[in-house]
Amino acid sequence: MSETQKMTNDQDEKLWYVVNTYSGHENRVKENLEKRVETMGIQDCLFRIVVAEEPEIEIKNGKQVEKMHNLFPGYVFVEMKMTDEAWYVVRNTPGVTGFIGSSGGGAKPFPVAPDEMESILRRIVQKDQKVVVDFKVGDTVRILSGPFSGMEGTVSSMNDQTQVANVLTMLFGRETPTDMNYKDLKKVEE
Numbered sequence: 001m002s003e004t005q006k007m008t009n010d011q012d013e014k015l016w017y018v019v020n021t022y023s024g025h026e027n028r029v030k031e032n033l034e035k036r037v038e039t040m041g042i043q044d045c046l047f048r049i050v051v052a053e054e055p056e057i058e059i060k061n062g063k064q065v066e067k068m069h070n071l072f073p074g075y076v077f078v079e080m081k082m083t084d085e086a087w088y089v090v091r092n093t094p095g096v097t098g099f100i101g102s103s104g105g106g107a108k109p110f111p112v113a114p115d116e117m118e119s120i121l122r123r124i125v126q127k128d129q130k131v132v133v134d135f136k137v138g139d140t141v142r143i144l145s146g147p148f149s150g151m152e153g154t155v156s157s158m159n160d161q162t163q164v165a166n167v168l169t170m171l172f173g174r175e176t177p178t179d180m181n182y183k184d185l186k187k188v189e190e
Contacts, residue, residue, distance in 0.1 A: 014047060015080050015111035019090060023074040025052040029055035029095040030076055036089055045086035049078040052124050058132040062144070062186035075100070077120065082108055129161050135187040141167060142186045148178060152188055 021029045030049045037046045052075070055067040080086050087108060090096060099109035135141050135155055143151050153169035156177060163182045168175045 012081065014079060014081055016077055016117040017082070017090075017109055017111055019076045019078050020097045020100055021074055021076055021095050023096065025095040026070060026074070026076050029093060030094050032095060033076075033078065033090065036093060038088055042086055042089060045081045045083050046078065046090070048077075050079075050121070050124070051075040052077060052120055054124055056132055057183065059183070059186065060134055061189075062142075064131075064183065071124070077112070077117070084109075114116075119170075131182040133182050133184065133185070133187075135165075140190070141165070141189040142188050143167065143169070143178075143180060143184060144186055145184045146180075148180075153178070155185075158182075 019029070030051050033046065033049050034050055037043055052071040054071060055066055056069045058065045058067060078090060080090070091098065101111075102109035137155050138139070139155050140152055141155055143149055143153065148169060151169050153167035155165050156168050157166040159165070164179050165182060165185060167178050167180050167185065169178055
């Protein structure tokens with residue numbers, strides 16, 4: 001297939017592209033793009049605009065705070081037909097520094113492979129929240145819920161994949177290992 005045929009196909013096909021932004025400006029760029037789609041009437045060329053974020057719970061001083069964690073700082077994913085007009089609008093949106101996969105000099109970028117994009121989209125729609133904790137192995141923690149609520153123990157191991165810590169608590173005069181979810185533990189300040 002010649003380069004001209006490929007360009008024609010990309011203009012007609014809805015594909016995902018990666019837009020480079022100033023780090024920390026991803027959501028602002030998304031809002032700017034969404035406004036420009038409306039005001040410039042290019043809804044038939046620009047479709048979904050995604051900042052790849054997932055929720056995480058951070059525990060500080062025993063309080064749970066939910067915040068969004070950006071998986072790809074400095075990047076926004078745009079589903080679009082790569083027409084000259086859509087390409088121009090995206091490139092000239094405030095906060096956009098360019099497209100990933102473009103060699104420059106007016107060359108249009110290459111799209112993201114469908115299976116890669118599917119994996120990213122699957123990851124950001126998962127409802128599992130990661131908990132970021134302020135304790136580590138060896139720290140003393142207080143158990144916040146369950147049958148051991150109010151008891152204190154020492155963290156002996158942590159599994160970030162399952163978000164479970166093994167805590168050694170004193171039970172019947174013996175040190176007893178207990179598996180606890182991160183969200184059910186609070187670091188005891190010394």
